[in-house]
Amino acid sequence: MTVEQDVSGQHVFVGLLGATQRALAHRLAVAQAEGRAPSVVAAVVRDGHTVWQGARSSVAGQGPDGDVQYRIGSITKTFTAVLILRLRDEGLLSLEDALEKHLPGTGAGEVTIAQLLSHTAGLAAETPGEWWERSPGALRPELADVLGGEPFRHVPGRRFHYSNPGFTLLGSLVEAVRGCSWEQALRAEVLEPLGLRRTTVQPVKPHAAGWAVHPWADVMLPEPLEDLGLMAPAGVLWSTAQDLARFAVFLSRGDERVLCAESVAEMRAHVAPPEGGVVESGYGLGLQLWSVGGRAMTGHSGSLPGFMAGLWACEADDVAAVVLANCTSGLPAATVAADLVRIVAEAEPRIPEPWRPAAGLDAALLELTGPWYWGTAAYLLKVLPAGGLELGPVAAGGRASQFRAEADGSWTGLNGYYAGETLRAVRRPDGSLSHLDLGSFVFSRLPYDPQVPIPGGVDPLGWR
Incomplete structure (x- = not known):
């Protein structure tokens, strides 16, 4: 590991300690051996840079490197979700729009775009007919062939139910709004700007071959390579x-x-809770959410016959990991990727930025800080380093939320119980601060302050 200094004189750590690198290499070697994968390749990212790459192979001297292509399966869904969010940000659609508004005639047009992105549209998990991952896309030339005559398994919006056909609909939605193919939009709008030149719809050498490994014997069978047709965005x-x-x-x-x-x-x-019995702890918009040992991660797993893939990132630790293998089952790529994140985060904890005093903090904002009371419950209001507010209980078990400033002087809740709710500082005619109004809740400087308009009033005899 190299230690450098940035312009402020702070230490910057480049690369990983030797012990950490060995722990990563050991985890990958164990995964390949126990999972009996023909090959596996991995990478770890920290602070926005790739700091480690590793590979293992069953062929001596022929291990893959970070430039060898593998099929990534459902990680494709995250790319499709990025295209949809781009359309939203351009004002071409709303996530609350019904699919029918932009892609009529599907037979599932009542669902919203947000429900499709979060797998809460109630659609079937798979297509009717033959196993779509192992059969030609030509068998499903129209959306009707992807959805079938009875596309729904649940009432839309009621529960999380992972749906591959749902992301086919999103890919077709991209084509309808953009006026070009999903692949063309993906290439021009995501892959090229991000420099992902080795991410493609068709394999480009060097690429791994897909294999099925016999469950009870050390022999392999090549998996067929199919064009997925309309299912490509999934x-x-x-x-x-x-x-x-x-x-x-x-x-x-x-x-x-x-x-x-x-x-x-x-x-x-977080948008959707998990289906009962599955590993993921939730789902966002095209991203899986997973809590592993108290460490919150986002990313996606992926698999297609002959391949397994996993990508996980921990925002708090600023560490991400990718694992790709060319076997149908056996090597849990997503679990291994999460382990690589954990190894780095635990072995080399993130060094926090040095504390610095806030510059130009507004006096009116500073006046809001300190203790407040909702009834008899004590709360603290603090200014966050980025300029927002955080309201949380003094004792454990209360409601805590962060807030962002609005142009009219109010604040909007970002998370927790008060997400989306409005916080206002109420002042008296002379300009002095009276109380806080948070979604009709009154927070006062004293418990049940008689000088504040507490709903229901305050007993004039006071505390006794």
Whole structure:
């Protein structure tokens, strides 16, 4: 590991410690051996840079590198979601629009775009007929062939139910609004701006071959390579560890050429709880959410016959990992990727930025800080480093939320119980601060302050 100094004299750590690199290499080696994968390749990103790459292969001296393509399966869905969010940001659609508004005649037009992105549209998990991942896309030439005569399994909006056909509809929506193919839009709007030159619809050498490994014997069977047709937006892409490492950085930080940081953060926000019994702890907009050992991660898993893939990022630790393998089952790529994130985060914890006093803090904002009372419950209001507010209970178990400033002087809740609610500072005629109004709740400087308009009034005899 190299230690450098930036212009402010702070230490900057480039690369990983030798012990950390060995731990990563050991985890990957164990995964390949126990998973009996023909090959596996991985990359770790920290602070926006690839700091480690590793590979293992069953062929001596022929391990893959970060430029070898593997099929990434459902990680493709995240790329499709980025295209949809771009359309939203351009004002060409709303996530609350019914699909029918932009893509009529599907037979599933009552669902919203947001429901499709979050797998809450109630659609079937798979297509009717033959297993779509292992059969030609020509068998499903129209959306009606993808959805079938009875596309719904649940009432739209009621529950999370993972749906591959749902992302086919989103891909067709991109084509309808853009007036070009999904692949053309993806190439021009996402892959080229982010420099993902080795992410393609069809494999481009060097690429791994897809294999099925016998469950009870050490022999292999080649998997067929099919053109997925209309199902492409759900899982067609090929990519490399290097390209997906760059994509992981984008998913953490955004890129104004593709999606701003705020829109990418919206993708990472929790929308849907998991289906009972599945690993994921939730789903955002085209991104899976997973809590592993108390560490919140976002990303996506992927698989197609012959391939398994995993991409996970931990925003708090600013670490991401990618794992790609060419086997149908056996090597849990998503779990291994999460382990690589954990290894780095635990072995080399993120060093926080040095504390610095805030510059130009408004006196009126400073006046809001300190203790407040909702009834008899004590709360603290603090100014966040980025300029927002945080309201939280003094004791454990209360409601906590962060707030952003609005142009009219109010504040809007960003998370927790008060997400979307309005916080206002109410002043007396002489300009002095009276109380806070938060969605009709009155917060006063004293418990049940008689000088504040407490709903229901305050007993004139006072405390006794």
